[in-house]
Amino acid sequence: MLLTITADNLKSLLDKLARDSLLVAPVLEDGVTRLKPVKAASEIALDYSNTATSIKDFLFPQSEDLLRFVTDGTLSIEEIKPERAQVAFGIRPCDLASVALMDKVLTTGEYADTHYQARRKNTVLIGLACESPADTCFCTSYGYNPGHSAGADVMLYKDGDQYLAEALSDKGREVVGGPGEGLFKPADEAAGQAVKKAYAEKEVPFGKEVDVEGIDQLLDNFFDDQYWDDVSKKCLGCGTCTYVCPTCHCFLLTDEARGGEGLRFRCWDSCMFANYTKMAGGHNPRPSKKERVRQRFMHKLNYYPHRYHSYLCTGCGRCVAMCPVGLHIAGVIKDVKGVKAHA
């Protein structure tokens, strides 16, 4: 059922959510809009195309404790479990889509990532459709759109001075019927559908430039192409692309101990770093930038699709905007298509 909520009522709802649980929302600080825990709706910035870092920070934090150990003479291990419930507000459609891609890796298969699963279960995602996609956005290339709501518990669409809202899951309905009680009004179904349609059809200019159709298959026999030599020369070897990416999920396990006790952490790692695959004996299967750059793009556009049947990219455009040298996935897709067309 479609609902509406006024801007003021949305503020009240967010204030209530911030008071009763941990609310994560976009905050503008020192020129950067990023997701942060907030105490009140007044801290929230609403004027952003997308946040500098994604919801990944809160579902799969950059470093998180897994266990505590004591090694004084004996050994005891205590598992640490993430317990805190949280509500995330202002999540854009591309980032909602990225959560589904992370889910495939971390919650399916023989083993599940219990930490991620627990956070997922304890997080309410409030999506916010995109009013003005940035010139680096290309979600439409992957079949998403500025109004794409899959993955949201509650989806909001700005409609003039109010918001169209839709609760899409039990968690979402609990928000709308609980803290949101009395703040939402039923919407005119036809008008609401028209708003959704307008968002779904909103133009994403850069998306038109990036055609991903069939790129997974094009890459099947592209491993040895000269292209990787040429393109990787530009790479600086930093980890910006992987760390701002809402779908990159590679990690590292590491210990920190003081005296006889310590913690084991899980932290993000980056396939762009030289030490990422270097083995204890010194052998490194990806010794140069060429192999590492190739790995990153092959993983997103070929290996992951082989395993999980979708691309590991949602066109959020963060790497397009933030790569210091303009070496990003949209460019690689265009290049590969160009190389293949001339081959």
Added chain:
Amino acid sequence: MSVNEKAAPAAGPATNPTTATPAPEGWEPKIIGFACNWCTYAGADLAGTSRIQYPPNIRVIRVPCSGRINPQFVVRAFQRGADGVLVAGCHPGDCHYSTGNYFARRRYLLAKRFIEYLGVEPERLQVRWISGSEGQKFADTVRELTEKLRALGPQRRLRETL
């Protein structure tokens, strides 16, 4: 919550450096002293053998030369729980290796200002030239530093959380 605020509860900077938290009951300042083997360490020794009284708040780490004391050591000491750091070596001109302390002097002129610039109170990092015969100066320096730190309270701005 974002890991970037791991050290901080949801309400902004965790160890909020702007609010002074009172020192816990029974708190004693902890000082890490990096002392050059040839002068300051001998000076500290002399203070001991001459039975000069000074506060027991300092833990001395002996290094070959003040030129060996990487400013990273100082930052780490603060992070791992030091309330104050003393960097000490031979007087200029007296270096066992001729020039080590001249390099240290340049380095700490810059590093001391830089560490302060990052927000550590200036009193917490002391650099002193203390020779092997200056047992009294060593004791005085430690006493002076201890008193200053006692007035300042625990160092929290560079403290790490495990």
Added chain:
Amino acid sequence: MPENPLVPSVATIDRITPETAASDVKTFQVTFDDPAVMERFNYMSGQCAMLSMFGVGESMISITSSPTRRGFLEFSVKRTGRVTDVLHEAVEGQKIGVRGPYGNHFPLEMLKGKNLVFIGGGIGLAPLRSLINNVLDNRKEYGRIDVVYGARSPGDLCFKYEVLENWTKYENAQVHVTVDRGDETWTGPVGFVPAFLEQVNPSPRDAVAVTCGPPIMIKLVLQSLAKLGFTDDQIVTTLEMKMQCGVGKCGRCNVGDKYVCIDGPVFTLSQLKQLPPEF
């Protein structure tokens, strides 16, 4: 057992056996402190486990004991990095963390009834030892067995008590041992494993070759096996990549779209040839 697959269980090192003259390879026999965990730790030859040295980190180590001999696990570890350094400093009775078992295993069904050629180099014999003992414990189910093993020097040969004594006692089983460089006590063959393998000249008829060792040896052994007439489907080998999670999540050990920690480490040569050459 912990709910989180990344959290190890506590185990005790019961026995430490130095394997090589320089003691740079040691075999650690461990048991889980919780008997229920020990009971549930069902593994197959070729699988690995993650050993934790708390405060330093984890290492993925192949299980060298045979699942046919229950009640304990054995790991043979060469001292090569930070974790293995600390492990080598460990004493009997010390506690470590173990999680697993991980990965696929040697294809026993495929080996049944076949003549088997095992080719190992140095510490690369560790995973093969699990399989060889497994096969020998079910001797009747397999055909002729040849073990071709080599190491840099006589002092570098691992599992001597089994290689040179136990295994030779079985019917229709032969052990061929070579060293790159001999010493005053060595009376056996001298030479690199691939050339030695060609001298031993095992027949590819109804046979499967299983090889494990340093990358350069594997590369040359594969060429020698091809020369001897083994087809890609008759050759089984293992891959080694850096691993962190062991459960197909951390993304480090992939070769193409395969994760060595869950899809490997065991591959037939024909499977390997489907993968990009990045290992």
Added chain:
Amino acid sequence: MSATFTDHQAALRDEVKKLLTDGSIKGFIGYARGRDSYHPVPAIVTRPDQVDGLILDQFSIFGLTKYLLDYIFEDGKMGIVVKGCDALGLGRLINDHRVDRNKVHVVGLPCAGVLNGEKVAKLGLGKVQRVTDKGSAFLVEGDKGSKELPKTEYLWDKCLWCENHNPAGADTLLGSEVENVAMKPRDFSDITALEKMPSAERAAFWTRQFSRCIRCYACRNVCPACNCRECVFDIADPRWVGNTVKLSEQQMFHFTRAFHVAGRCVDCGECERVCPMEIPLMKLQRKLQKDVIELFGNPKPFVPSEVEVLGQFRVTEDPEEFM
């Protein structure tokens, strides 16, 4: 009024084509068009047929010198285009004995200031057709509009107080040298303001900045002074800075990196420019510069010299504060 970068584009292409064809270089490091006309990207060409992809435009801010490290173990010469500030970065690499001057063919690009593409892109001028130097302003003509942009507002800050408009020691110079005067005196007012803050507020300021860091190492990787063979942050044993991302490790990381390049920073500002989290990294470097100037009387600590500020001392002239 001087020539714009674009005016030299044809000459650059000719030069590179010639050098590649006659074999005097095996590759050239320059710029190519990026996702729009405000964001040129680095380009490395090795064949004459790729040369037409090279561009020069007034937004070419990225310093290219760090790429030279990828070729130090190879035979043959690499060509590179450098502005005045980039020449300092190159000087850094040469003085640190990381790059052999004899293996680089330097094409110098006299520079009257680089336009801040981030700022100009927001003006909605569309695809840039032409940029003209009008003295105190650049006239930018795009397909959706034109605007005269005052240099003091639209150049990168560092260009305003730049005193190195002409790259020193180039093998080939594009066009002729431009007048070498700074538009503004070197400005440390923001540093002074921070210094004057009560230390608790300053700590809070840096806590806020550092807690944003995602440790992507873009600042390190782009910095010409960060040229160690093995970086301290990559060494596993001893681990100087932990992998975990928490405030204390970020503080350690930024302190260490800033201090490692103290007195060696060439003031190119690339670290701050590439930072995805917009951490004001140059506020660290410029504090160190300011102190070097005040303490050691070196008026230009960002110009590489054979022996750097912390690699030397003066027995009596150095300030003495530690007696």
